[in-house]
């Protein structure tokens with residue numbers, strides 16, 4: 635049975651990011667946004683879209699276990715009544731869909747082996763992600779992914795997110811909002827064609 639969803643209408647600065655998350659050109663989509671303007675909303679909506687469009691495996695990384703549990707509850711609530719979730723567990727941090735898709739959540743503050751083999755990965759608030767931890771724990775989980783969404787507000791001048799935006803700010807076109815501090819770009823780092 636097709637699921638009809640009423641996801642929030644994207645705001646103008648969210649649309650290019652969502653387009654990049656759904657195209658076949660960009661493997662990495664990086665949103666460098668200020669606070670509370672809808673980075674996680676994009677991430678949660680996209681998680682639902684990816685999970686429902688075909689059977690897939692999604693890894694969703696967040697700073698804390700509390701946020702993982704909150705986001706699991708929000709996604710489950712959003713889809714309640716649609717009949718597309720077969721199981722969810724805030725302790726083991728996953729959502730299982732009836733089409734076979736699974737979303738596994740990882741909290742940076744907790745050790746987790748994760749399932750790996752993700753086709754899609756989200757690093758939400760990834761300015762809190764330490765470069766070394768990223769390289770040793772999380773980057774290996776991205777190897778099979780055709781989309782990696784990293785979103786954050788910068789947090790100091792260290793870590794994987796700062797490294798990525800620093801380099802890309804120099805070499806990529808930055809699209810910025812006249813409203814102070816709201817800026818974004820999307821970028822096909824390590825572009826991969828799925829054709």
Ligand SMILES: Nc1ncnc2c1ncn2[C@@H]1O[C@H](COP(=O)(O)OP(=O)(O)O)[C@@H](O)[C@H]1O
Pocket residue numbers: 642643644645648667668669670671672673674675676
């Ligand atoms: N396109 C949108 N339509 C309606 N509400 C939105 C939209 N984008 C963001 N919001 C709301 O703005 C608030 C902040 O969004 P959130 O995704 O948590 O921001 P961030 O992750 O950037 O801090 C939330 O209440 C969210 O529902």
Ligand SMILES: [Mg+2]
Pocket residue numbers: 673674675758759
């Ligand atoms: Mg957020």
